[in-house]
Structure formats: structure tokens, C-alpha cells
Amino acid sequence: MDLSLSSLLSLARFTVQNPRMGARMVMQADLPMSARWVALALMAVTSAILAHLAFALMPAEVRQTMAGAMSSPLTSAVMQGGLMLAAVFVIHWVGRWRGGTGRFEDALILMIWLQFILLILQVVQIVSQVLLPPVSVLVGYISVGIFLWLLSNFVAELHGFKSVLLTFLGVLLTLIAVGFILALVLIPFMGPMI
Template identity: 50%
Template sequence: MDASIELLRDLVVQSFRAPRQAAARIIALNLPMAARWVGLGLMAVVSALLVHLSFSIQPAEVKDFFVEAMASPLRTAWMQAVFMLVAVALIHRIGAWRGGHGSFADALVLVAWLQFLLLLLQGLQLLAFAVLPLLADLVGLATLGLFFWLLSNFVAELHGFRSPLVVFVGILLSVFAAVLVLTLLLTFFFGG
């Protein structure tokens, strides 16, 4: 087996079993900055393709509701890239503000890796949807839980924080604050 495929498989397994150690290994790879950016861009494109594939198998009423948002895979990829880049910036800046020592470059590679893991789970969800739609809903709920667990552990390792639970609370508070600010800005610019 090719060493890079074996490393990839080992990192995937370790990410779910021991996410902090996996994050440390990914950071220790010390990938060039260009590779980190390419990874983030690739994850945005693949994510957009998977979202549109998932959308194509949805019932008609779901398609009708989201038809405008799903008009262009390119727009979806750009939105995904922007979302991931904002996540990288927030993980880096908020972590530094709270005394963490993680770099922007390491936050970038960890967000790209997290997105790769989520794409694997999304692929599993699509497969489950084809077999049994109810199972797909359960996979979706499990994916949400795994997302927060992985993110909390990755951020804790990135910044050298001891408790992933405290990081998780910080993530929830940050998400709440971001939604509040976004809601206020949208209300201010577009009215109630």
C-alpha cells in the first residue's frame, strides 16, 4: 500500500479515536503554506459537489424551498470557502485572545482536515439515504455531535488548552455571539 494512503487512513482512524493526537500529527507534518491553501480550496469544491449531489436526490418540496440557494455549484463552493476561512480566522484569533499559542497556518490545515472528515461522514450519510432515509437522519445527528467533538479537541490541541469541554463551551458562546452580530447586521441593513 502506498505510504501516503496508509498515512491518510491512519490519520482518519486516529482522528475519531484520539483527535488531539491526530491534530498534533497533522500539525507536525509541517505542510507548506501553499498545500494548506490548496487543501482548503479542494475541500470547498468537493463539499459543494457533495452538497449538490445530496440536493439532487431530495424530494421535490425540499428542492423547491432551496432552489435559489442551490442555483450554482460555483457559488456554493465560494460560500463554503468563505465559511471555512472565517472559521480559521475565528479559531486563530479567539484562541489567541484566550491565551492560546496556535498559528493561523495550523488552524488552516486543521479546518481543512476537519472538513475532509465531515465529507467522509456526509458520504456515509448519502449512502445511508439511498438505503434507508431514517438511517441518514441518524447519521446526520451523529455527524453534528462528532463535528463539535472533533472541533473542540482540534482547537484544544492547536492552542494548547487542557480541557476540550471548556473549548466546546467557548465554541458555543462564539457561535451564539456570531449569530447575534450577524442577525443585528442583517436587521440593520435589510430591515426587520
């Protein structure tokens, strides 16, 4: 697999157009596990840097509201890496529980690849935030749609599921369930809301 930036960008564009084939090509690259872990860390760090850059470009009143969540790029990178790794485990375990055949190492590389594509969209959103702020909101909505589209196709390809629509419904139900569980776990630590 050619890891030059131009090749990765071309493959990212192809993946958005044909997600299952793109996922297959990424899995067939058969990168060693050490390279996958390094790529996960790189995606987490890059995502944190871009998030803090986008945060710095926000209006002062928004920055004051979100200051606690964006206290340190290092904390953001650790949280991002942890969330990505948790997503890999959920994709692997839930897919296997539903009869899928995907391997953990393939779930890992697909999550890294998904994050790479999302980082490209994040750069586009930051540029539009500077040049045309209203377009930035639209890019954000498009990014969410692309995320769900790619995730559903990646999970279907990973586990050998035929229906992307049923996989999408499974992804939505899993996201809701995970969100509910996280809320139950985190509520005691949040303190009073008023």
C-alpha cells in the same frame, strides 16, 4: 505525511478516536502554505459537489424550498471556502485572545482536516439517504456531534488549552456570538419574512 487515500482514511478514523493526537500529527506534517491553500480550495469544491448531490436526492418539495440557496455549485464552493476561512480566523484570534498559543497556519490545516472528516461523514449520509433514508437523519445528528467533539479537541490542542470541556463551552459561546452577529448583518438583506 503519506497523502494516499487509505492513509488519510486511517488517520481520519484515528483522529475521531483520539482527536488531540490526530490534530498533533496533522500539525506536525508541516505542509507548505501553498499546499494548505490548495487543500482549502479542494475541500470547498468537494463539499459543494457533495452538497448539490445530496440536494438532488431530496424530495421535490424540499428542493423547491431550498432552490435559492443551492442555485450554483460554484457559488456554494465560494461560500463554503469563505466560511472555512472565516472559521480559521475566528479559531486563531479568539484562541489567542483567551491566552492560546496556536499559529494561523496550524488553525488552517486543522480546519481543512476537520472538513475532510466531515466530507467522509457526508458521503456516508448520502449513501444512507439512497439506501435507508431514516438512517440518513441519524447520520446527520452523529455528524454534528463529531463536528463539535473534534472542533473542541482541535482548538484545545492548537492553543495548548488543558480542558477540552472548557474549550467546548468556549466554542459554543463563540458559535452563538458569531451566529448572532451574522444574523444582525444579514437581516437587512433578507427582506420581509411574510
